Amino acid sequence: MKGLxxxxxxxxxxxxxxxxxxxxxxxxxxxxxxxxxxNDVVSNGLGPQGQRYSTLEAINKDNxxxxxxxxxxxxxxxxxxxxxxxxxxxxxxxxxxxxYSRMWAIDVKTGHEIWQYDHRLPEGILPCCxxxxxxxxxxGDKVIFGTLDAKLVALNAKTGKVxxxxxxxxxKAGYSYTAAPLIVPTKAHGPLLLTGVxxxxxxxxxxxxxxxxxxxxxxxxxxxxxxxxxTLNGKPSTMTGDKVNATxxxxxxxxxxxxxxxxxxxxxxxxxxxxxxxxxxPWNSHMRPGDNKWSCARxxxxxxxxxxxxxxxxxxNDGWDFDGVNEVVSFDADGKKLAATADxxxxxxxxxxxxxxxxxxxxxxxxxxxxxxxGKDGRPVYVDDNRPGDPKAGKDxxxxxxxxxxxxxxGGKNWMPMAYSQQTKLFYVPSNEWGMDIWNEPVAYKKxxxxxxxxxxxxxxxxxxxxxxxAIDPLTGKIVWEAxxxxxxxxxxxxxxxxxxxxxxxxxxxxxxxxxxxxxxFSFNTGSGIVGSPITWEQDGEQMVSIVSGWGGAVPLWGGExxxxxxxxxxxxxxxxxxxxxxxxxx
Amino acid sequence: xxxxxxxxxTAAALLTAMAAGAHxxxxxxxLNSPVWNxxxxxxxxxxxIVFDDxxxxxxxxxxxxxxQVPVSADARALPNVERLVVLTDLNPIQHVLTxxxxxxxxxxxxxxxxxxxxxxxxxxxxxxxxGVWHVGGVFLEAAGGGCSSPxxxxxxxxxxxxxxxxxxxxWRNADGTARLRLRVRHPMDTGLAKDNTPAFFIEKLDVKGxxxxxxxxxxxxxxxxxxxxxxxxxxPQATDASxxxxxxxxxxxxxxxxxxxxxxxxxxxxxxAATR
Numbered sequence: 086m087k088g089l090x091x092x093x094x095x096x097x098x099x100x101x102x103x104x105x106x107x108x109x110x111x112x113x114x115x116x117x118x119x120x121x122x123x124n125d126v127v128s129n130g131l132g133p134q135g136q137r138y139s140t141l142e143a144i145n146k147d148n149x150x151x152x153x154x155x156x157x158x159x160x161x162x163x164x165x166x167x168x169x170x171x172x173x174x175x176x177x178x179x180x181x182x183x184x185y186s187r188m189w190a191i192d193v194k195t196g197h198e199i200w201q202y203d204h205r206l207p208e209g210i211l212p213c214c215x216x217x218x219x220x221x222x223x224x225g226d227k228v229i230f231g232t233l234d235a236k237l238v239a240l241n242a243k244t245g246k247v248x249x250x251x252x253x254x255x256x257k258a259g260y261s262y263t264a265a266p267l268i269v270p271t272k273a274h275g276p277l278l279l280t281g282v283x284x285x286x287x288x289x290x291x292x293x294x295x296x297x298x299x300x301x302x303x304x305x306x307x308x309x310x311x312x313x314x315x316t317l318n319g320k321p322s323t324m325t326g327d328k329v330n331a332t333x334x335x336x337x338x339x340x341x342x343x344x345x346x347x348x349x350x351x352x353x354x355x356x357x358x359x360x361x362x363x364x365x366x367p368w369n370s371h372m373r374p375g376d377n378k379w380s381c382a383r384x385x386x387x388x389x390x391x392x393x394x395x396x397x398x399x400x401x402n403d404g405w406d407f408d409g410v411n412e413v414v415s416f417d418a419d420g421k422k423l424a425a426t427a428d429x430x431x432x433x434x435x436x437x438x439x440x441x442x443x444x445x446x447x448x449x450x451x452x453x454x455x456x457x458x459x460g461k462d463g464r465p466v467y468v469d470d471n472r473p474g475d476p477k478a479g480k481d482x483x484x485x486x487x488x489x490x491x492x493x494x495x496g497g498k499n500w501m502p503m504a505y506s507q508q509t510k511l512f513y514v515p516s517n518e519w520g521m522d523i524w525n526e527p528v529a530y531k532k533x534x535x536x537x538x539x540x541x542x543x544x545x546x547x548x549x550x551x552x553x554x555x556a557i558d559p560l561t562g563k564i565v566w567e568a569x570x571x572x573x574x575x576x577x578x579x580x581x582x583x584x585x586x587x588x589x590x591x592x593x594x595x596x597x598x599x600x601x602x603x604x605x606x607f608s609f610n611t612g613s614g615i616v617g618s619p620i621t622w623e624q625d626g627e628q629m630v631s632i633v634s635g636w637g638g639a640v641p642l643w644g645g646e647x648x649x650x651x652x653x654x655x656x657x658x659x660x661x662x663x664x665x666x667x668x669x670x671x672x
Numbered sequence: 673x674x675x676x677x678x679x680x681x682t683a684a685a686l687l688t689a690m691a692a693g694a695h696x697x698x699x700x701x702x703l704n705s706p707v708w709n710x711x712x713x714x715x716x717x718x719x720x721i722v723f724d725d726x727x728x729x730x731x732x733x734x735x736x737x738x739x740q741v742p743v744s745a746d747a748r749a750l751p752n753v754e755r756l757v758v759l760t761d762l763n764p765i766q767h768v769l770t771x772x773x774x775x776x777x778x779x780x781x782x783x784x785x786x787x788x789x790x791x792x793x794x795x796x797x798x799x800x801x802x803g804v805w806h807v808g809g810v811f812l813e814a815a816g817g818g819c820s821s822p823x824x825x826x827x828x829x830x831x832x833x834x835x836x837x838x839x840x841x842x843w844r845n846a847d848g849t850a851r852l853r854l855r856v857r858h859p860m861d862t863g864l865a866k867d868n869t870p871a872f873f874i875e876k877l878d879v880k881g882x883x884x885x886x887x888x889x890x891x892x893x894x895x896x897x898x899x900x901x902x903x904x905x906x907x908p909q910a911t912d913a914s915x916x917x918x919x920x921x922x923x924x925x926x927x928x929x930x931x932x933x934x935x936x937x938x939x940x941x942x943x944x945a946a947t948r
Binding site: 162163164187203204205207208209234238239246247248249250256257 | 829830831832859861863868869870871872922923924925
């Protein structure tokens with residue numbers, strides 16, 4: 086017999102997509118205007134700017150204490166790990182993603198499952214920080230999400246059947262995808278699906294890619310690390326950066342990191358997509374003197390061609406794993422188009438979102454040891470003694486001097502998204518107060534192996550709490566209030582025009598606070614730790630609030646001493662949806 | 673009462689029906705399956721069904737491996753078959769596969785390997801152009817567990833390196849048809865194994881001639897054995913140098929293979945193929 090290799094290529098394969106009569110197709114205008122429409126949630130961040138602000142007011146400070154569960158649905162199986170998803174809702178159907186690359190469609194009236202898609206994962210996946218997923222994107226008749234084996238899967242929203250699948254990259258080299266994809270309008274190509282890559286601890290090179298939503302066909306690719314060539318329409322386009330070794334020594338740019346693992350936001354006003362780039366590889370900063378662009382940075386990308394319009398580096402020559410991936414949230418103040426981001430490194434930055442010009446940076450955690458401040462030029466004023474030592478300078482040449490640095494590498498804030506209230510003009514930032522002992526070790530790159538060159542252990546800096554939800558005035562940096570939490574916060578925040586702030590804790594409490602003073606008005610035990618992001622929408626005249634509960638994420642895996650304090654928190658996997666009893670809502 | 677218009681076409685069956693009273697209504701299933709009426713309703717709706725000995729299902733007398741039971745479904749004795757469906761009454765997933773010849777370019781015949789969860793009727797149902805389903809079958813005696821055991825691929829540290837690999841061969845038959853045999857590496861997970869592996873299976877194969885003209889389509893379901901091994905009888909153009917098979921699994925992965933028709937290939941063009 087003649088051996089024949091079947092190739093997993095998706096070319097030249099015609100697919101017919103069933104019509105979905107009950108569900109109206111999601112249009113690009115619906116996504117762009119998502120923040121203004123209260124009857125659905127069709128984007129990550131409740132609007133592409135990522136403000137997580139709802140104009141709904143039916144649930145308010147006076148009645149929120151009366152919230153009751155409308156229904157709950159278990160994610161089932163034995164795959165109960167961290168649930169970091171944000172639900173989407175459209176035409177009475179909720180779409181959620183879950184641990185181990187699973188997805189569900191749920192009837193929002195009853196909480197009953199409509200369909201479930203379980204991605205068949207290889208045994209050798211290499212996720213760094215739990216088998217999580219942060220949500221889906223929806224467009225037309227498709228819902229699209231990324232998988233732990235670094236694929237994008239587009240499902241028919243009505244049936245849950247696969248319409249197309251595309252491999253982002255080789256999972257064996259450490260690639261995976263966990264962020265919610267972003268859908269943006271373009272003139273040249275129609276709506277594009279924008280995604281990044283995960284695998285920041287494995288020496289992968291970060292990039293942002295734009296694909297046609299209907300087919301998954303790649304339109305452009307933009308690497309984050311200087312020296313790498315982008316592509317447009319299948320041809321090389323432009324190199325990232327001005328020259329190959331401007332801010333990197335030797336060949337290290339080739340495995341330079343800068344993973345875009347948290348996806349991005351989009352600002353319809355400027356037409357720019359904002360993506361963050363993760364830590365440079367390896368962690369040992371003495372191996373790579375220079376700024377190491379664009380690691381630990383925010384970049385603004387023109388979705389028309391994938392070009393970088395501006396970049397801003399939060400931690401040049403990072404030595405602490407201060408990934409620059411945290412979300413960029415657009416907001417307007419003082420007649421200016423601004424954007425804010427709360428970095429792993431403990432500073433809250435305000436930038437001009439039209440050109441990336443630095444406006445101000447304020448500490449949002451109690452203690453920062455690695456930098457005195459962010460100077461007027463937007464660069465950190467480093468504390469040289471707080472950079473982990475060069476292993477070559479150590480006595481045996483194997484381990485550099487250990488330093489205690491604050492924040493820890495899990496950050497003053499990690500992936501969990503903050504919210505901005507157009508009513509109070511405050512940002513609500515889920516932060517953590519912790520530090521780390523960190524030291525450098527020699528390391529060489531090996532495909533598919535962790536590329537750290539550092540050792541570390543996390544320690545709390547207060548006896549009574551690590552987590553702290555902070556209300557921050559972006560114009561002054563003033564912390565208006567904080568709500569402390571014993572365990573580190575790891576879930577997203579939602580705020581409403583009725584002056585409420587919703588978030589969940591690893592202890593399992595789903596809470597609503599008064600947006601003006603942080604006073605707790607509602608708390609419900611969901612049964613497992615919350616590391617997901619809440620949403621709210623209006624269904625048949627009633628305001629609904631949903632959160633997915635299920636403990637996990639990076640903290641139990643990487644939390645050092647902190648992991649012990651959360652060891653008694655049990656895993657789960659449950660979607661909770663709340664509303665007011667009708668009688669009470671009428672009051 | 674389920675209303676089936678059931679018609680017998682063989683004399684033996686007719687006698688049986690007369691003995692039973694020969695009145696309208698469901699006629700007893702020759703295989704005496706407890707679920708046949710529901711399965712038939714689910715599969716065929718209100719279409720007319722007849723039990724017909726011309727539709728043959730061949731299984732081994734003794735099952736050695738309940739995850740790999742060789743099965744042949746053969747309705748070549750019937751004219752104008754538009755579709756051939758294989759069903760297993762007592763498997764947790766009853767629908768095994770559907771073969772659809774395109775424009776009579778494939779015979780109503782398929783051989784494959786089947787997972788069997790417990791002893792069960794195995795049936796083939798052939799839809800003829802007059803809208804009637806002709807059903808034949810046998811009872812397969814087997815020990816259980818074929819659908820709820822993990823795939824062999826589960827013990828493989830990396831099945832992703834071999835998934836979609838295929839072996840195939842074409843033979844020329846005396847009547848001008850071509851016998852196609854193809855084996856494709858794929859875990860064909862049922863989603864029912866205790867190890868929590870989700871359902872993952874090839875759900876469609878399109879068989880095409882060298883010029884791309886469709887010959888047959890096969891829909892596969894979870895009970896088809898791991899590394900599906902299929903035999904078909906197809907009718908490509910007499911001069912076609914190959915037959916191609918395009919596949920897609922339920923995760924959206926797409927596979928493609930080309931099986932050469934060695935008798936139509938120039939010895940100069942492919943000198944080594946003949947010796948392998």
